[in-house]
Every structure is written in C-alpha cells, then in structure tokens.
Amino acid sequence: MELNQVEYFVNLAETLNFTTAARLSGVSQPSLTRSIRRLEEELGGPLIYRDGKNSRLTALGQAIELDFKQVQLSLRIVRQHSDSWALGSQCVLDIAVAPSVSPNAFTSFFLRAMEENPTVWIKIHALQPNEDTAEILSGKYHACILPRQPKPDVKLDVRPLFRERFVLGCAAQHPLASVDVVRAADLASFPYVDRLRCEFRDRIQEHFARQEIVMRPRFRAEREDWVQRVVADGHAICILPEHSGAAPGLVTRPIEGLSLERELVIVTVSGSTTPIEMRKIAQSASSYAW
Numbered sequence: 001m002e003l004n005q006v007e008y009f010v011n012l013a014e015t016l017n018f019t020t021a022a023r024l025s026g027v028s029q030p031s032l033t034r035s036i037r038r039l040e041e042e043l044g045g046p047l048i049y050r051d052g053k054n055s056r057l058t059a060l061g062q063a064i065e066l067d068f069k070q071v072q073l074s075l076r077i078v079r080q081h082s083d084s085w086a087l088g089s090q091c092v093l094d095i096a097v098a099p100s101v102s103p104n105a106f107t108s109f110f111l112r113a114m115e116e117n118p119t120v121w122i123k124i125h126a127l128q129p130n131e132d133t134a135e136i137l138s139g140k141y142h143a144c145i146l147p148r149q150p151k152p153d154v155k156l157d158v159r160p161l162f163r164e165r166f167v168l169g170c171a172a173q174h175p176l177a178s179v180d181v182v183r184a185a186d187l188a189s190f191p192y193v194d195r196l197r198c199e200f201r202d203r204i205q206e207h208f209a210r211q212e213i214v215m216r217p218r219f220r221a222e223r224e225d226w227v228q229r230v231v232a233d234g235h236a237i238c239i240l241p242e243h244s245g246a247a248p249g250l251v252t253r254p255i256e257g258l259s260l261e262r263e264l265v266i267v268t269v270s271g272s273t274t275p276i277e278m279r280k281i282a283q284s285a286s287s288y289a290w
Contacts, residue, residue: 001039001042002035003075004025004035005035005036005038005039006068006071006072006075007025007072008021008025008027008032008035008036008039009036009039009047009061009064009065009068010065010068010069010072011024011025012032012036012047012048013048013057013061013065013068016048016055016056016057017055018032018033018036036048043060043064045058045060046058046060046061047060047061047064048061066137066138069137069138069139070137070139070269070273072139073138073139073269073273074273076139091119091120091121091275091277092120092121092122092123093120093121093122093123093142093143093275093277093278093281094123094125094140094141094142094143095122095123095124095125095141095142095143095144095145096124096125096126096127096131096135096140096141096143096144096145097124097125097126097127097144097145098127098144098145098146098147098199099126099127099129099197099222099224100147100195100197100198100199100224100241100244101145101146101147101244101264102224102241102243102244102245102246103246104243104244104245104246105162105243105290106145109285109288109290110122113281113284113285116284117277117280117281119277120277120281125141127144127146129197132150133146133150133151133153133156133267136156136267136268136269137155137156137269142268142274142275142278143266143267143268143274143278143281143282144266144267145161145264145265145266145267146264146265146266146267147199147241147262147263147264148199148262148263148265149263149265150265150267154270155269155270155271156267156268156269156270157267157268157269157270157274157282158265158266158267159265159266159267159268159282159283159285159286160263160264160265160286161263161264161265161266161285161286161288161290162263162264162290163261163262163263163264164241164242164243164244164261164262164264165241165242165254165258165259165260165261166200166204166239166240166241166242166255166258166260166261166262167239167240167241167242167252167253167254167255167258168182168187168237168238168239168252168253168254168255169228169231169237169238169239169240169244169245169250169251169252170190170231170234170237170238170250170251170252170253171231171232171233171234171249171250171251172249172250172251173234174190174234174237174251176190176237176253177251177253179253180253180254181253181254181255181256182253182254182255182256183256184208184211184213184255184256184257184258185211185213187208187213187215187237187255188213188214188215190236190237191217191218191219191235191236191237192215192216192217192218192236192237192238193217193219193220193221193227193230193231193236193237193238194215194217194219194220194221194238195221195224195227195238195239195240196220196221196222197222197223197224198239198240199262200260200262203260204239204258204260207257207258207260211257219235219236224244224246225246225247227240228240228245228246228247228250229247231247231250232247232248232249232250233249239255239258240252241262266282266285266286268282
C-alpha cells in the first residue's frame with residue numbers, strides 16, 4: 001500500500017465521484033481509478049459500488065474510511081513536527097469550543113498554557129451545530145471543549161474540567177438582583193430570554209413545568225452575546241451556567257429548587273496521534289484550579 005492511495009481513497013470516500021476525487025488529489029481520473037483498483041485487490045474486496053450518481057461505499061469501504069483518515073492525521077502531525085524541528089516554527093493547536101461555553105473561565109488558563117509552552121499557538125474555533133467529536137477523530141480539531149460528556153468511545157480521551165450550576169441571569173439593577181436566592185415563582189413575573197443553543201434547555205423547561213411555572217419568552221436567540229446583552233440592559237432575565245456571564249452589568253443568582261448543573265470536559269484523540277503539546281495542555285487542564 002502506498003501513502004498516496006490513502007489520500008486518493010479518502011477523497012473518493014468524501015465525494016463518491018472519481019472525477020472530483022482525482023481533481024482533489026491532483027491526478028488524472030484514470031490514475032486514481034487504477035490506484036483504487038490496486039487498493040481493492042490488496043484489501044481483498046471492492047471499496048465502492050460504482051453506480052454513477054448513486055455510487056456509495058461498500059461495507060469494507062466504510063470500515064476503513066475512518067482508519068485512513070487517522071493515517072492522514074498522523075502524517076499531518078508528523079509533518080508539523082518535522083517542520084517545527086527544522087524551521088523552528090510554532091505548533092498551532094486547533095481547539096473547538098461549544099457555543100454555550102463562555103471564555104470567562106478559559107482565557108487565563110490558555111494564557112498560562114502558552115507561557116508554559118512557548119512554541120504553542122492556540123487557535124479557537126466555534127463548534128458548529130452539526131459538529132461533534134467526529135471532527136476530532138477526522139483531524140479537523142486537536143481538541144474540543146464540551147459542556148457534557150460525549151458518547152463513550154475508546155478512541156477518545158475525555159478529561160473532566162469543572163462543574164457549574166444553572167442560575168438566574170439578570171441586570172445588576174434588576175429587582176431580583178437584590179435577593180440572595182431567587183424564588184422560582186418570582187421568575188414568571190418578568191420577560192424571559194430563551195437561549196436556543198443551551199444543551200439543557202429542555203430540562204430547564206421541564207423543571208419549571210413541574211412547578212406549574214410557565215416561562216413565555218418573547219425573545220429567542222442562538223447567539224449568546226445577544227442574549228446576555230438584552231439581559232444586562234435590564235430588558236429580560238435568562239437561565240444560564242453560573243460562570244457564563246460575560247456581558248458587563250450582568251449578574252447571577254441561584255434559583256430555589258433548581259439543582260441542575262453541567263460538567264465541562266476537554267476531549268482529544270487518545271494515543272500518540274494527538275500532538276504531545278495538546279496532550280500536555282489537556283493534562284494540565286484536568287488538574288487546573290478552575
């Protein structure tokens with residue numbers, strides 16, 4: 001098996017089109033087709049059903065696709081390390097963060113991590129709604145910071161960071177800001193903002209429904225900064241994780257009877273395919289005094 005066959009097959013698996021895969025691979029279609037046929041002969045079976053627009057991977061093709069992507073990732077990491085060694089360049093770590101995770105708790109940690117690892121550059125990405133830990137396995141990101149444990153997978157290294165409660169968010173001058181613990185019944189008296197990207201949104205609604213408290217949001221938003229700006233300006237209240245308040249003027253208060261909390265985790269690929277710098281930072285994050 002040749003290394004270029006790995007690239008050819010991954011491009012074919014993603015496009016299911018020999019012409020497009022050849023263009024992405026920088027070779028002619030006949031060359032790519034011959035290479036895939038040799039790979040099929042070596043592996044002992046067809047990798048793709050060739051049916052024009054309805055082409056699809058066989059069971060064997062599906063089984064090896066992720067493994068081939070991991071080979072690609074390993075090769076990319078090897079090249080990064082060799083470039084850093086030869087040229088003295090920095091190691092860029094791509095870390096994706098779930099939309100509901102606030103930067104409040106993380107900026108100091110990442111600044112310290114870069115001080116301890118002078119060759120590391122950190123690039124933060126917003127994890128998209130259709131993305132999950134598969135993007136780590138594919139090599140798109142070196143790590144993800146998530147607001148809950150992902151599904152168990154032996155290929156993933158999951159490290160807990162800290163837990164945080166869900167609390168009331170309101171403006172500093174809001175009437176509810178003057179009490180130490182807010183009664184749940186008092187919330188229904190004020191306009192409410194619905195955080196559409198909140199992973200625990202349904203559970204929060206169920207909690208208030210059991211107490212016969214109906215929250216009727218007139219304003220809904222996927223963007224956390226919009227939600228918090230409306231709340232901080234005193235126009236409404238919201239329910240959010242206790243460390244998430246980033247807008248100036250927004251304060252938080254515990255809610256009587258609401259014991260819901262979440263555990264933030266950092267997820268990387270287990271084993272040596274993860275850059276050693278990323279493994280060091282993940283290990284440091286798990287023991288950090290959050």
